[in-house]
Amino acid sequence: xxxxxxxxxxxxxxxxxxxxxxxxxxxxxxxxxxxxxxxxxxxxxxxxxxxxxxxxxxxxxxxxxxxxxxxxxxxxxxxxxxxxxxxxxxxxxxxxxxxxxxxxxxxxxxxxxxxxxxxxxxxxxxxxxxxxxxxxxxxxxxxxxxxxxxxxxxxxxxxxxxxxxxxxxxxxxxxxxxxxxxxxxxxxxxxxxxxxxxxxxxxxxxxxxxxxxxxxxxxxxxxxxxxxxxxxxxxxxxxxxxxxxxxxxxxxxxxxxxxxxxxxxxxxxxxxxxxxxxxxxxxxxxxxxx
Numbered sequence: 001x002x003x004x005x006x007x008x009x010x011x012x013x014x015x016x017x018x019x020x021x022x023x024x025x026x027x028x029x030x031x032x033x034x035x036x037x038x039x040x041x042x043x044x045x046x047x048x049x050x051x052x053x054x055x056x057x058x059x060x061x062x063x064x065x066x067x068x069x070x071x072x073x074x075x076x077x078x079x080x081x082x083x084x085x086x087x088x089x090x091x092x093x094x095x096x097x098x099x100x101x102x103x104x105x106x107x108x109x110x111x112x113x114x115x116x117x118x119x120x121x122x123x124x125x126x127x128x129x130x131x132x133x134x135x136x137x138x139x140x141x142x143x144x145x146x147x148x149x150x151x152x153x154x155x156x157x158x159x160x161x162x163x164x165x166x167x168x169x170x171x172x173x174x175x176x177x178x179x180x181x182x183x184x185x186x187x188x189x190x191x192x193x194x195x196x197x198x199x200x201x202x203x204x205x206x207x208x209x210x211x212x213x214x215x216x217x218x219x220x221x222x223x224x225x226x227x228x229x230x231x232x233x234x235x236x237x238x239x240x241x242x243x244x245x246x247x248x249x250x251x252x253x254x255x256x257x258x259x260x261x262x263x264x265x266x267x268x269x270x271x272x273x274x275x276x277x278x279x280x281x282x283x284x285x286x287x288x289x290x
Contacts, residue, residue: 003078003082006078006081007074007075007078010074010077010078011070011071011074013074014069014070014071014073014074014077015066015067015070017070018066018067018069018070018073018122018126019055019058019059019063019066021123021126021212021216022058022062022065022066022126022127022129022130023051023054023055023058023130024051024054024213024216024217024220025054025126025127025129025130025131025216025219025220026054026057026058026130026131027050027051027053027054028216028217028220028221028224029127029130029131029220029223029224030050030053030054031050032220032221032224032225032228032236033224033228033236054130058130061133062129062130062133064135064136065125065126065129065135065136065139066126066129066136068136068137069122069125069126069136072118072122073115073118073119073122076111076114076115076118077115079111080108080111080112080115083104083107083108083111084108086104087104087108090104121140121143121144122136122140123216123219124139124143124146124147124219124223125139125140125142125143126139127139127216127219127220127223128142128143128223130220131220131223131224131227146223146226150226153226154222157218157219161214161215161218161219164211164214164215164218165211165212165214165215168207168210168211168214169204169207169208169211172203172204172206172207172210173199173200173201173203173204173207174200176199176200176203177196177197177199177200177203178196180192180195180196180199181193181196184196224236225237225241225245229245
């Protein structure tokens with residue numbers, strides 16, 4: 001029973017993170033393709049409240065995908081904690097049995113790597129869920145295709161991203177704690193160490209939240225830029241990003257025109273097929289009345 005409740009707790013935490021990640025990815029992708037691209041005249045409500053609009057779409061259409069991805073992460077976390085408990089309660093036995101100690105270490109390392117791999121795939125999958133509106137499994141499939149198509153770019157992106165996250169989460173708490181200590185010490189406070197430690201902990205959690213926001217934003221823009229380059233020729237990119245991809249502005253406009261024409265043609269075909277269906281239904285009703 002305790003294991004069941006603990007799994008529910010891990011699942012709830014992972015679900016909250018998944019919903020937040022997907023909502024942020026939806027808002028960033030909307031900014032990329034509509035606001036920065038100059039096509040947001042028809043979306044005034046979403047512009048005024050981008051996060052709440054994206055969160056509404058996630059809660060209405062994508063909760064199932066977030067639940068499934070969060071359950072996969074929570075299950076790996078549960079197995080990792082169970083292995084940690086087994087390792088803790090068998091310390092004496094491990095001291096006398098090297099093979100058992102080696103097996104537990106290998107198992108913990110393997111499940112940790114599996115957990116991080118699932119988190120990596122899930123985070124990119126949530127981005128595809130927010131952009132394309134696809135299911136979680138389809139989004140993971142697209143993530144595999146994307147990573148295998150751009151392995152070097154993905155590695156560089158994640159490396160720079162982790163360095164940024166590490167810098168934010170390390171420097172911000174230290175600076176805040178030092179500022180607190182210096183301020184209290186200048187006022188001849190009796191023991192400024194404890195308030196400084198509390199400030200360090202609070203600043204760490206705030207900095208980690210901000211770093212997660214940066215991480216999601218960077219990953220979303222990264223995916224959107226490759227999708228833009230592939231499908232629209234870089235129409236929605238800035239000039240600097242288009243130059244980094246080696247795309248010509250004239251080519252981007254040409255590809256955007258082709259895409260717009262194709263979209264209008266598909267809409268005309270859809271309207272025509274809808275009209276034919278309505279005419280057929282009207283004819284059937286007329287025959288039935290005769």
